[in-house]
Amino acid sequence: MAVNHYFQGGQGIGDTNEKKLYENLIIEGLKIYGFDVFYLPRTLVNQDLILGEDTLSKFDDSYLLEMYMETTEGFAGEQEIISKFGLEIREDTTFMVAKRRFDDAVDSYHTMITEGRPNEGDLIYFPLMKAFFEIQFVQDQEPFFQLGQLPVYKLQCTRFEYASQKIDTGIEELDALEDGVSLDQLHFQVELEEGTLDDSTTSYLLLENDSADGRKQYFINEDYNIQTQTPYADNLDLDSEAGFDTASVSDDILDFTERNPFGEVDF
Numbered sequence: 001m002a003v004n005h006y007f008q009g010g011q012g013i014g015d016t017n018e019k020k021l022y023e024n025l026i027i028e029g030l031k032i033y034g035f036d037v038f039y040l041p042r043t044l045v046n047q048d049l050i051l052g053e054d055t056l057s058k059f060d061d062s063y064l065l066e067m068y069m070e071t072t073e074g075f076a077g078e079q080e081i082i083s084k085f086g087l088e089i090r091e092d093t094t095f096m097v098a099k100r101r102f103d104d105a106v107d108s109y110h111t112m113i114t115e116g117r118p119n120e121g122d123l124i125y126f127p128l129m130k131a132f133f134e135i136q137f138v139q140d141q142e143p144f145f146q147l148g149q150l151p152v153y154k155l156q157c158t159r160f161e162y163a164s165q166k167i168d169t170g171i172e173e174l175d176a177l178e179d180g181v182s183l184d185q186l187h188f189q190v191e192l193e194e195g196t197l198d199d200s201t202t203s204y205l206l207l208e209n210d211s212a213d214g215r216k217q218y219f220i221n222e223d224y225n226i227q228t229q230t231p232y233a234d235n236l237d238l239d240s241e242a243g244f245d246t247a248s249v250s251d252d253i254l255d256f257t258e259r260n261p262f263g264e265v266d267f
Contacts, residue, residue, distance in 0.1 A: 023151045027098045034068040037095070038174060039102075040123040040132075040167075041111045058166035059123060062174060063106045067124070070094040070154070091159040093133065095124060096152050099140075118153055123160055125174055132160035132177065 040063075045056035075091040082088075102118065109115045117138055124133045139154040167178040 019147050019149055022147050023098070023100060023149070026151050027101060030066050030068050030096065030098055030101075034066040034096075035126065035128060037065060037067050037127070038062045038125040038169075038171070039065050039106055039118075040125060040169065040174070041106070042113060042119065042121045042123070044113060055163070056165075057121070058168065060166070060168045061111055062125070062169040062171055065097060065101060065105055067095040067097045067155075069126075070096060089159060092136075093157055095133075095155045095157060097155065098152055099150065102153060118155055124155065124157060127173070130173075132162070133157035134160040 040059040041061055043058050043060060044054045045058055047054040071093045075093055078090045080087065080089055097118075106112070107115060107117075113119050113121075117140060118135060120135050120137060122135050124135065125131075126133060135155050135157050137156040139156060141150055142154055143152075144150075162177060165178075167175055169175060
Protein backbone atom coordinates (compact mmCIF):
# COMPACT_ATOMS: atom_id res chain seq x y z
CA MET A 1 0.00 0.00 0.00
CA ALA A 2 1.05 3.61 -0.45
CA VAL A 3 2.73 5.56 2.34
CA ASN A 4 0.59 7.41 4.85
CA HIS A 5 -0.02 10.85 3.36
CA TYR A 6 -0.59 12.31 6.84
CA PHE A 7 3.10 11.81 7.59
CA GLN A 8 4.71 11.90 4.16
CA GLY A 9 4.29 14.51 1.49
CA GLY A 10 5.65 12.39 -1.34
CA GLN A 11 9.33 13.32 -0.75
CA GLY A 12 10.05 11.42 2.45
CA ILE A 13 8.87 12.12 5.96
CA GLY A 14 7.55 15.60 6.64
CA ASP A 15 5.92 18.26 4.53
CA THR A 16 7.56 21.36 3.05
CA ASN A 17 7.17 23.46 6.22
CA GLU A 18 8.67 20.76 8.43
CA LYS A 19 11.66 20.41 6.12
CA LYS A 20 12.16 24.16 6.11
CA LEU A 21 12.05 24.17 9.93
CA TYR A 22 14.62 21.36 10.06
CA GLU A 23 16.94 23.30 7.74
CA ASN A 24 16.49 26.50 9.78
CA LEU A 25 17.43 24.64 12.97
CA ILE A 26 20.62 23.36 11.34
CA ILE A 27 21.58 26.87 10.20
CA GLU A 28 20.87 28.24 13.67
CA GLY A 29 23.00 25.49 15.25
CA LEU A 30 25.90 26.29 12.93
CA LYS A 31 25.63 29.98 13.81
CA ILE A 32 25.71 29.12 17.53
CA TYR A 33 28.45 26.48 17.61
CA GLY A 34 30.38 27.25 14.42
CA PHE A 35 33.17 29.65 13.50
CA ASP A 36 33.45 32.50 11.05
CA VAL A 37 35.66 31.39 8.16
CA PHE A 38 36.47 32.76 4.71
CA TYR A 39 35.70 30.68 1.64
CA LEU A 40 38.09 31.35 -1.28
CA PRO A 41 37.06 29.92 -4.68
CA ARG A 42 39.90 28.88 -6.96
CA THR A 43 40.27 30.64 -10.31
CA LEU A 44 42.03 28.73 -13.09
CA VAL A 45 44.66 30.72 -14.99
CA ASN A 46 46.44 28.20 -17.21
CA GLN A 47 44.83 24.77 -16.90
CA ASP A 48 46.68 21.72 -18.17
CA LEU A 49 43.95 19.82 -20.03
CA ILE A 50 46.01 16.60 -19.98
CA LEU A 51 46.85 16.46 -16.27
CA GLY A 52 43.76 18.42 -15.23
CA GLU A 53 45.68 20.81 -12.98
CA ASP A 54 46.66 24.45 -12.92
CA THR A 55 49.90 25.49 -11.25
CA LEU A 56 49.05 29.17 -11.77
CA SER A 57 45.78 29.18 -9.86
CA LYS A 58 44.75 32.36 -8.11
CA PHE A 59 42.31 33.30 -5.39
CA ASP A 60 40.84 36.77 -5.80
CA ASP A 61 37.49 36.45 -3.97
CA SER A 62 36.53 35.63 -0.40
CA TYR A 63 33.18 35.02 1.29
CA LEU A 64 32.49 35.08 5.02
CA LEU A 65 30.54 32.02 6.18
CA GLU A 66 29.81 30.19 9.40
CA MET A 67 31.08 26.60 9.50
CA TYR A 68 31.28 23.94 12.17
CA MET A 69 34.59 22.15 12.70
CA GLU A 70 33.85 18.50 13.37
CA THR A 71 37.30 17.46 14.62
CA THR A 72 36.97 19.30 17.93
CA GLU A 73 39.52 17.13 19.78
CA GLY A 74 42.37 17.76 17.36
CA PHE A 75 43.39 17.23 13.79
CA ALA A 76 42.73 13.97 11.99
CA GLY A 77 45.07 12.47 9.40
CA GLU A 78 48.59 11.17 9.74
CA GLN A 79 49.90 14.28 11.52
CA GLU A 80 53.73 14.44 11.40
CA ILE A 81 55.27 11.74 9.21
CA ILE A 82 58.62 11.13 7.57
CA SER A 83 58.15 10.36 3.89
CA LYS A 84 60.56 10.01 0.98
CA PHE A 85 60.27 13.78 0.59
CA GLY A 86 61.23 14.48 4.21
CA LEU A 87 59.09 15.69 7.11
CA GLU A 88 55.46 16.27 6.15
CA ILE A 89 52.72 17.80 8.27
CA ARG A 90 49.35 16.32 7.34
CA GLU A 91 46.67 17.96 9.45
CA ASP A 92 43.17 17.08 8.28
CA THR A 93 39.79 18.32 9.44
CA THR A 94 36.17 18.44 8.32
CA PHE A 95 34.05 21.59 8.08
CA MET A 96 30.25 21.52 7.92
CA VAL A 97 28.30 24.26 6.13
CA ALA A 98 24.58 24.60 5.42
CA LYS A 99 23.71 24.16 1.74
CA ARG A 100 21.28 27.07 1.74
CA ARG A 101 23.82 29.43 3.28
CA PHE A 102 26.48 28.35 0.79
CA ASP A 103 24.12 28.76 -2.15
CA ASP A 104 23.05 32.23 -1.01
CA ALA A 105 26.54 33.55 -0.17
CA VAL A 106 28.92 31.88 -2.60
CA ASP A 107 27.46 29.70 -5.33
CA SER A 108 27.51 31.43 -8.71
CA TYR A 109 28.77 30.59 -12.18
CA HIS A 110 30.82 33.79 -11.95
CA THR A 111 32.88 32.49 -9.01
CA MET A 112 32.78 28.68 -9.06
CA ILE A 113 34.57 26.36 -11.46
CA THR A 114 31.80 23.80 -11.00
CA GLU A 115 28.55 25.49 -10.09
CA GLY A 116 26.15 24.02 -7.56
CA ARG A 117 28.48 22.88 -4.76
CA PRO A 118 31.84 23.62 -3.10
CA ASN A 119 34.76 22.65 -5.32
CA GLU A 120 37.75 20.51 -4.49
CA GLY A 121 40.81 22.75 -4.55
CA ASP A 122 39.05 25.77 -3.07
CA LEU A 123 40.42 27.20 0.18
CA ILE A 124 38.98 27.84 3.62
CA TYR A 125 40.75 30.37 5.84
CA PHE A 126 40.26 29.73 9.57
CA PRO A 127 41.00 33.03 11.40
CA LEU A 128 41.17 31.38 14.82
CA MET A 129 44.20 29.33 13.71
CA LYS A 130 45.37 31.82 11.06
CA ALA A 131 45.64 28.89 8.65
CA PHE A 132 44.41 27.91 5.19
CA PHE A 133 42.82 24.54 4.47
CA GLU A 134 42.34 23.06 1.01
CA ILE A 135 39.17 21.11 0.21
CA GLN A 136 40.03 17.54 -0.78
CA PHE A 137 36.55 16.01 -0.95
CA VAL A 138 32.96 17.26 -0.67
CA GLN A 139 30.55 14.91 1.11
CA ASP A 140 26.99 15.97 0.25
CA GLN A 141 25.00 12.91 1.40
CA GLU A 142 25.64 12.89 5.13
CA PRO A 143 23.36 12.80 7.10
CA PHE A 144 21.60 10.64 4.52
CA PHE A 145 18.23 12.06 3.43
CA GLN A 146 16.84 13.00 6.82
CA LEU A 147 13.30 14.23 6.20
CA GLY A 148 13.98 13.49 2.55
CA GLN A 149 16.61 16.16 2.01
CA LEU A 150 20.36 16.82 2.17
CA PRO A 151 20.78 20.07 4.12
CA VAL A 152 24.58 20.29 4.63
CA TYR A 153 27.95 19.90 2.92
CA LYS A 154 30.80 18.26 4.79
CA LEU A 155 34.12 19.53 3.46
CA GLN A 156 37.04 17.19 4.09
CA CYS A 157 40.12 19.42 4.15
CA THR A 158 43.84 19.28 4.75
CA ARG A 159 46.32 22.01 5.65
CA PHE A 160 47.09 24.05 2.52
CA GLU A 161 50.62 23.84 1.13
CA TYR A 162 51.33 27.22 -0.44
CA ALA A 163 53.17 27.16 -3.78
CA SER A 164 53.29 30.84 -4.79
CA GLN A 165 49.64 30.99 -5.90
CA LYS A 166 48.28 34.51 -6.22
CA ILE A 167 46.04 35.50 -3.30
CA ASP A 168 44.52 38.93 -3.84
CA THR A 169 41.18 39.15 -2.01
CA GLY A 170 41.52 42.71 -0.73
CA ILE A 171 41.54 41.46 2.88
CA GLU A 172 44.94 42.14 4.43
CA GLU A 173 44.89 39.16 6.78
CA LEU A 174 44.34 36.74 3.89
CA ASP A 175 46.69 38.41 1.41
CA ALA A 176 49.56 38.50 3.93
CA LEU A 177 50.43 34.87 3.15
CA GLU A 178 51.35 35.71 -0.43
CA ASP A 179 53.15 38.91 0.54
CA GLY A 180 55.34 37.14 3.07
CA VAL A 181 56.44 33.86 1.49
CA SER A 182 55.73 33.97 -2.25
CA LEU A 183 58.68 32.96 -4.43
CA ASP A 184 57.15 34.34 -7.62
CA GLN A 185 59.62 36.87 -9.04
CA LEU A 186 56.79 38.63 -10.90
CA HIS A 187 55.81 40.14 -7.56
CA PHE A 188 58.95 42.25 -7.94
CA GLN A 189 58.13 43.55 -11.41
CA VAL A 190 57.46 47.21 -12.06
CA GLU A 191 55.17 48.30 -14.88
CA LEU A 192 56.68 50.86 -17.27
CA GLU A 193 54.48 53.93 -17.50
CA GLU A 194 54.60 57.08 -19.53
CA GLY A 195 53.14 60.57 -19.42
CA THR A 196 52.57 63.03 -16.60
CA LEU A 197 49.76 63.89 -14.26
CA ASP A 198 47.66 67.02 -14.69
CA ASP A 199 49.99 68.63 -12.19
CA SER A 200 53.15 69.23 -14.25
CA THR A 201 55.29 69.11 -11.11
CA THR A 202 54.60 65.38 -10.69
CA SER A 203 55.46 62.82 -13.35
CA TYR A 204 56.11 59.15 -13.75
CA LEU A 205 59.46 57.71 -14.71
CA LEU A 206 59.39 57.06 -18.47
CA LEU A 207 61.60 54.13 -19.44
CA GLU A 208 60.10 52.64 -22.59
CA ASN A 209 56.89 52.64 -24.53
CA ASP A 210 54.69 49.59 -24.75
CA SER A 211 55.62 46.96 -27.31
CA ALA A 212 54.35 47.12 -30.86
CA ASP A 213 51.50 44.67 -30.18
CA GLY A 214 50.27 46.75 -27.23
CA ARG A 215 51.44 44.46 -24.43
CA LYS A 216 52.81 45.99 -21.24
CA GLN A 217 56.54 45.86 -20.64
CA TYR A 218 58.15 45.23 -17.26
CA PHE A 219 61.51 45.07 -15.63
CA ILE A 220 62.49 43.04 -12.57
CA ASN A 221 64.10 44.62 -9.56
CA GLU A 222 67.73 43.48 -9.58
CA ASP A 223 67.62 43.12 -5.80
CA TYR A 224 65.29 40.16 -6.17
CA ASN A 225 66.80 37.23 -4.35
CA ILE A 226 64.95 34.06 -3.54
CA GLN A 227 66.89 33.84 -0.29
CA THR A 228 65.22 37.01 0.97
CA GLN A 229 61.90 35.16 0.87
CA THR A 230 63.00 31.89 2.46
CA PRO A 231 66.53 30.89 3.55
CA TYR A 232 65.70 27.25 2.77
CA ALA A 233 64.82 27.79 -0.90
CA ASP A 234 68.22 26.63 -2.19
CA ASN A 235 68.99 24.25 0.72
CA LEU A 236 72.10 26.27 1.63
CA ASP A 237 71.79 25.44 5.32
CA LEU A 238 71.46 21.75 4.52
CA ASP A 239 74.45 21.88 2.19
CA SER A 240 76.55 23.43 4.94
CA GLU A 241 75.54 20.81 7.49
CA ALA A 242 76.27 18.04 4.98
CA GLY A 243 79.69 19.52 4.12
CA PHE A 244 78.85 20.05 0.46
CA ASP A 245 79.97 23.69 0.46
CA THR A 246 83.66 22.83 1.00
CA ALA A 247 86.28 21.64 -1.50
CA SER A 248 87.04 18.51 0.51
CA VAL A 249 84.79 15.49 0.31
CA SER A 250 86.06 14.02 3.58
CA ASP A 251 83.49 15.96 5.59
CA ASP A 252 80.60 15.16 3.26
CA ILE A 253 77.81 13.04 4.70
CA LEU A 254 77.06 11.48 1.33
CA ASP A 255 78.84 11.70 -2.01
CA PHE A 256 76.87 10.71 -5.09
CA THR A 257 79.42 11.76 -7.69
CA GLU A 258 80.38 9.54 -10.61
CA ARG A 259 83.45 8.46 -8.67
CA ASN A 260 81.29 7.35 -5.74
CA PRO A 261 77.80 6.54 -7.11
CA PHE A 262 76.63 4.65 -4.03
CA GLY A 263 77.36 7.45 -1.57
CA GLU A 264 79.90 5.55 0.50
CA VAL A 265 82.15 7.48 2.86
CA ASP A 266 85.22 8.62 0.92
CA PHE A 267 88.46 8.89 2.88
